[in-house]
Amino acid sequence: MVVVCSASATNFSALPSGKVCKYTGQAVRALPIRIISVGKKRSQGVQLVVDDYIQRLKLYCSVEDVHIKNNPKNASDWRAQVDHEDSAECCHGSYQVVLLDERGKDIGSMQMAELIGDAGNTGASRLSFCVGGPYGHGKHMRERANISIKLSSMVLDHQIAILVLVEQLYRSWTILKGQNYHR
Numbered sequence: 001m002v003v004v005c006s007a008s009a010t011n012f013s014a015l016p017s018g019k020v021c022k023y024t025g026q027a028v029r030a031l032p033i034r035i036i037s038v039g040k041k042r043s044q045g046v047q048l049v050v051d052d053y054i055q056r057l058k059l060y061c062s063v064e065d066v067h068i069k070n071n072p073k074n075a076s077d078w079r080a081q082v083d084h085e086d087s088a089e090c091c092h093g094s095y096q097v098v099l100l101d102e103r104g105k106d107i108g109s110m111q112m113a114e115l116i117g118d119a120g121n122t123g124a125s126r127l128s129f130c131v132g133g134p135y136g137h138g139k140h141m142r143e144r145a146n147i148s149i150k151l152s153s154m155v156l157d158h159q160i161a162i163l164v165l166v167e168q169l170y171r172s173w174t175i176l177k178g179q180n181y182h183r
Contacts, residue, residue, distance in 0.1 A: 021110060023113070023117040029121065031061065031116075031124060031125070032127070033129065034063075034064045034095070034127070035166065036129065036130045036131065037067055037158060038067075039068075040069075040158075041069075042159055049163055049166075057170050068133075096127045096128065097141075098115070098129045098145065098148075098149060099142065100131045100150065101149070102150055104148035105147065105148060105150065109168060109171050109172065112168050112172045113173075116169070116176065117176055129165060131165065151165060151168070
């Protein structure tokens with residue numbers, strides 16, 4: 001799927017950052033997105049909002065929401081939990097992997113849109129966003145990631161992080177398409 005970005009639908013000078021997306025007026029390769037999260041079962045309300053944004057995102061690209069239960073073996077050692085999460089086959093070799101981490105790079109909505117646009121030019125087959133479990137990401141996942149970003153300077157509950165992520169993914173696509181949602 002290729003998406004053409006247009007500046008005509010939005011007055012980009014009105015955007016908070018004052019920037020124009022570098023993909024405006026260009027075709028963007030829409031990589032399938034895989035959202036991988038580790039944690040307890042999501043509350044019904046959170047799942048409803050996540051599902052709503054995923055439906056919206058599907059107008060632009062295919063989206064897969066993968067939820068991995070943390071600590072399925074009831075390990076008392078936190079390292080064993082992180083190793084289990086690391087061993088989950090979530091990020092194959094041709095995936096562009098974005099790690100969500102409190103120590104990651106601080107980016108804004110425009111930069112997130114450019115990250116998605118840039119990923120389409122990498123030759124990757126999919127764009128994966130990984131939200132770690134309660135003990136963060138393991139060594140394997142950190143080494144595998146192409147970039148590490150943070151959604152906030154504050155530490156977020158996993159359910160809140162997923163909500164912020166799916167909303168920002170949707171916002172990014174509206175920026176790339178030059179649609180009004182971003183205002």
